[in-house]
Amino acid sequence: MKKVLLGSSALVAAGLFAVPAAAQLELTISGSVDVNFGVVDENGEFEINGIPVDRRDYGGRTDVTLNFNTVATADNGLRYGSRINIDDSDDNVSDAFEFDESGNPILEAAAANNATTFSIDEAWLFLSGSFGEVRLGDKEGVAPNFRLTIPTVGGGAADGDWTNYVGVSRPDTGTGFRLGDNDSTRITYFFEWEGLTAGASYAPASGDSLLNSTNQCRVTDGDVELGVLICSEFEDQFDVGANYTLDFDGGSVIVAATYLTADSVDPDIHDIEGVSLGAQVSYDAFTVGGFYVNSFDSGRRIGTTTSDFERWGVGATYQVGDWGFGINYLGVNDNNGEDGWAAGGGVAYNIAPGLQAYADLVFFEDEEPVDGDGRDDGTVFLAGITASF
Secondary structure (H helix, E strand, O other): OOOEEEEHHHHHHOOOOOOOOOOOOEEEEEEEEEEEEEEEEEOOOOEEOOEEOOOOOEEEEEEEEEEEEEEEEOOOOOEEEEEEEEEEOHHHOOOOOOEOOOOOEOHHHHHHHOOOOEEEEEEEEEEEEOOEEEEEEEOOOHHHHHOOOOOOOOOOHHHOHHHHHOOOOOOOOOOOOOOOOOOOEEEEEEEEEOOEEEEEEEEEEEOOOHHHOOOOOEOOOOOOOOOOOOOEOEEEEEEEEEEEEEEEOOEEEEEEEEEEEEEEOOOOEOOEEEEEEEEEEEEOOEEEEEEEEEOOOOOOEOOOOOOOOEEEEEEEEEEEOOEEEEEEEEEEEOOOOOEEEEEEEEEEEEEEOOEEEEEEEEEEEEOOOOOOOOOEEEEEEEEEEEEEO
């Protein structure tokens, strides 16, 4: 992958920022632009407050990621640096029009609602050496870093963007914990020994990051309205995780386990807790893997009937030349005891270095009711292209 490389002296000359004269930080800029178009065939009826609403069964989507990485090595061998990750935030942008008293759309409002904004998703620095690596800042904990999920190609099929095209109801499948997989401000430590990689992380408040990290208030009652003030609902989050890799002639085996916990500040709400297990085997051009994640009753109100929130999945890929093929399956059993699943297949082709085209076909079913009888099932087909730099 080609990077844009700038020395610290060039940055200072450009007037972008000042650094100490002795610093030798180098900056690499990387990222990607992904565009896909999809069509969906759903059997459920889309409703808002009980009123049937027509919804287009095709559309498009663009995702942009930009990373700024700095790294340097001190005379004593200490490596240090930082990363800032910027993502587009169109997931949180409404595409609804606003109307005047005559029922005519307000175009200015529509344009503003459809605007795409960028936000800092992660910002952290690191120190590494023979002692391992320490990370400080806004970053997910150890659990997402060590958790094994499923092998995928291209758009990811069942673990991809298909959910963006579903309008009625979709299963809450995924590869992570129900709560706790966030970019909180934390301290993280990693180390490696032989084939073992392990680590631990701590965040004072789960979910506190960047601009709201200085708000030390607690929400001790979930019904309290605090206006624009953002308070922590969970605190003292600890993650631990490890994976072990065994190489053999022609392939490898990886096994992994993680655990996460955080305290609820509301005595009527369950603490966050989760455990994950995963394994992956690669041989020649084939890779097969699976995982199991249990979030128990994290974040649920104490005294209510609840089931463990469980997710699982399996997948397989095959690489031949510039072509990649994959199939996978994801399942979920939520806290209400309702099941859902998604299964699909995908193909990817490397057109040129940093340029890949892909296509996915996904089948899904969701048992969870939405607006009454909201059970849904259907099929999504999408195709896209990704440019990485």
